[in-house]
Amino acid sequence: MFFGEEKNQKIAVILAVVGAISPIAGFHKFYLRQYRWGLFYLLISVILTPQPLNDFWFFSYLGVAQVASGLEAMWYFLQSEAEFQGRFSGEFASDPKLVAQTTEAIRKLDELRADGLLSEYEFEQQRRQLMGKLSK
Structure with a gap:
């Protein structure tokens, strides 16, 4: 306990x-x-x-x-x-659908960064926002 x-x-x-x-x-x-x-x-x-x-x-x-x-x-x-x-307490989102959506969004952001459409700073800001939604 x-x-x-x-x-x-x-x-x-x-x-x-x-x-x-x-x-x-x-x-x-x-x-x-x-x-x-x-x-x-x-x-x-x-x-x-x-x-x-x-x-x-x-x-x-x-x-x-x-x-x-x-x-x-x-x-x-x-x-x-x-x-x-x-x-x-390590409580993170347990909704598999939300986790899958967030993962896909981060992958798309990574592609935009690799294509030069997002700076490293912009990518990191967006990634942190998405991860923040998971921990709520």
């Missing part, structure tokens, strides 16, 4: 906040199945976190990983549920 397919936005925010105020960060990355980033945050929090700052009561441990965890907590919190699920 904890590492299930659909991720809970509130849990990710809470884990990121815990990482921001504790000496060890990266819990939220493990929850979101970003294991390399989780390990990186863990190592950075252990290596680059300074000694406890007794005068500053709220963030007693303030290091690079803790700041990054705090920023990510805000980012997760400000995302809509659909954006969060699309990014972290």
Whole structure:
């Protein structure tokens, strides 16, 4: 359940906040199945976190990983549920017809690019728009 397919936005925010105020960060990355980033945050929090700052009561441990965890907590919190699920739960369009239409449209765009009728920039813009429709 904890590492299930659909991720809970509130849990990710809470884990990121815990990482921001504790000496060890990266819990939220493990929850979101970003294991390399989780390990990186863990190592950075252990290596680059300074000694406890007794005068500053709220963030007693303030290091690079803790700041990054705090920023990510805000980012997760400000995302809509659909954006969060699309990014972290891997939910993409399951409609085969929509996938086939998008694939065909990208192939046509690639042909136009190969013929010199679309620039690389225009192709990439159109491709991203089509892929964005799949993830909604």
